[in-house]
Amino acid sequence: MHIKNEISRIRKNFFETVKNIKxxxxxxxxxxxxxxRKGKVSRLLKSxxxxxxxxxxxxxxxxxxxxxxxxxxxxxxxxxxxxxGKGAGEIDETLPxxxxxxxxxxxxxxxxxxxxxxxxxxxxxxxxxxxxxxDWHNFExxxxxxxxxxxxxHDTLYIEGHKNLLLxxxxxxxxxxxxxxxxxxxAVIVPGKCFRRDAVDASHYPVFHQVxxxxxxxxxxxxxxxxxxxGFAYRMFGDVKVRMxxxxxxxxxxxCELDISCTVCGGKGCSTCGGQGWLEILGxxxxxxxIFKNAGCKEKWQGFAFxxxxxxxxxxxxxLKDLRDFYNNDLRFLEQFR
Ligand code: DAH
Numbered sequence: 222m223h224i225k226n227e228i229s230r231i232r233k234n235f236f237e238t239v240k241n242i243k244x245x246x247x248x249x250x251x252x253x254x255x256x257x258r259k260g261k262v263s264r265l266l267k268s269x270x271x272x273x274x275x276x277x278x279x280x281x282x283x284x285x286x287x288x289x290x291x292x293x294x295x296x297x298x299x300x301x302x303x304x305x306g307k308g309a310g311e312i313d314e315t316l317p318x319x320x321x322x323x324x325x326x327x328x329x330x331x332x333x334x335x336x337x338x339x340x341x342x343x344x345x346x347x348x349x350x351x352x353x354x355x356d357w358h359n360f361e362x363x364x365x366x367x368x369x370x371x372x373x374x375h376d377t378l379y380i381e382g383h384k385n386l387l388l389x390x391x392x393x394x395x396x397x398x399x400x401x402x403x404x405x406x407x408a409v410i411v412p413g414k415c416f417r418r419d420a421v422d423a424s425h426y427p428v429f430h431q432v433x434x435x436x437x438x439x440x441x442x443x444x445x446x447x448x449x450x451x452g453f454a455y456r457m458f459g460d461v462k463v464r465m466x467x468x469x470x471x472x473x474x475x476x477c478e479l480d481i482s483c484t485v486c487g488g489k490g491c492s493t494c495g496g497q498g499w500l501e502i503l504g505x506x507x508x509x510x511x512i513f514k515n516a517g518c519k520e521k522w523q524g525f526a527f528x529x530x531x532x533x534x535x536x537x538x539x540x541l542k543d544l545r546d547f548y549n550n551d552l553r554f555l556e557q558f559r
Contacts, residue, residue: 224265224272228283231261235291245302248295255291262288328558329430329547332535333412336432339456343449345408345434350395352414356385358394362515364471371471376418378427388416392433393472396508396526400516405437405524412531423543430531435508437524443475443507446525450479450505457538458484464499473506473526484537493542500537503529 235255242248256262266284269277326334337347365371375390395411411433419425436445447465454463462482470476480501483494490496505527513522532544539558546554 224276224280225283227265228280228287231255231265232287232290236294239294239298242298245299248298248302252295256288262291325555325559327547327555328539329531329535331558332538333430333432333531335457335538336453336529336531336534337410337412339453340410340434343408343452345410345436348395348399348409348411349413350389350392350398350411352389352416353380353386354389354394356387358397359387359389359391362397362512363393364509364511364515369471374417377416378418390417391415391528392431393526393528395433396435396472396512397516399435400437400513400518405518405522406439408436410434421545423545424533424536426532426544426548429544432529432531434505434527435524436526437508437522439521439523441523441525443525446505446507446527449525450503450527454479454481454502457534462488468504468506470504470506472509472512473504474509476504476506479503479505479527481537485540493540502534502537503527 235251238251242251252260254260262284266281266288269281269284272280341347360366360369360372360375365375377390378388380386380388392411392413392415395413399407399409399411413430415429415431416427417429419427421427434449436449450465451463454461458481461484464480465477466480468476468478478501480499482488483491483498483500485491485493486498488498490498494500505525508522508524508526532547535547536542536544
């Protein structure tokens with residue numbers, strides 16, 4: 222009989238198809254094809270009233286049995302999926318899972334945060350200044366007049382059409398801006414991007430980062446400067462030797478540079494320290510009286526300032542050789558700083 226054949230064909234098809242189910246999606250799809258509202262079985266059930274009355278009970282029974290079988294089989298498969306997850310039967314549960322990729326903070330940011338934490342613990346707060354500066358704040362007010370030789374090291378990029386606007390070459394101009402707007406006493410650090418017209422090599426990049434420091438009060442002395450900077454060096458680099466050398470900066474007087482014993486060779490001399498045994502980590506000094514004057518401070522203040530390159534500190538901290546690695550965005554490099 223025609224309809225009986227159809228029922229057994231549907232049963233055969235269903236049990237064939239069901240062997241290949243690989244996902245829950247497929248399972249749901251097959252369910253709807255066979256016993257969904259418009260499925261093969263449901264369609265036949267609905268057509269029963271059109272059959273000759275004498276065969277209706279038999280066909281009805283056969284269809285209901287088939288429907289029950291299909292439901293039971295689908296339920297069995299669905300349970301397997303629940304126990305083993307998607308793609309049951311295919312999965313090798315002994316394999317390691319797919320790792321979830323989590324990002325990392327950039328090594329320069331990690332070092333910057335470490336620097337900032339040390340100064341926060343000493344009572345410094347954090348301020349920022351503009352990346353586009355005027356000639357006055359970047360140079361003149363810092364005691365660097367137009368033809369001063371120290372401008373030679375600060376070749377930079379000027380803003381087209383604005384003779385006096387440039388990308389700041391250091392964070393020191395923020396010293397002036399803070400003093401213009403905030404009456405001392407104050408103690409701040411100023412992290413941020415700086416720009417110079419430098420060729421790219423292992424230790425130069427046209428964009429880099431500095432952290433400036435400024436502490437101004439009535440009687441801040443050179444010994445305060447020494448205490449703060451030595452404390453910083455020990456907490457940043459651990460068990461190192463530290464030395465201060467006289468130096469020159471137009472905006473500090475006297476000026477010095479701070480060196481630590483080479484973290485690679487421990488001071489014996491190697492390629493990292495150029496055989497010297499020492500690594501320079503920052504410049505500093507007592508704030509020059511002209512700085513207070515140029516910032517419009519009327520009262521008598523004393524203070525010290527310092528400035529360090531974040532890339533340089535990071536290279537020393539991580540014992541790396543080439544600052545270009547910080548900017549190449551190579552995940553194999555960056556992922557090592559978890
Ligand atoms: N601004 C200097 C530079 O970029 C670094 C510096 C040296 C900053 C001495 C200071 C300082 O505040 O006291 O080379």
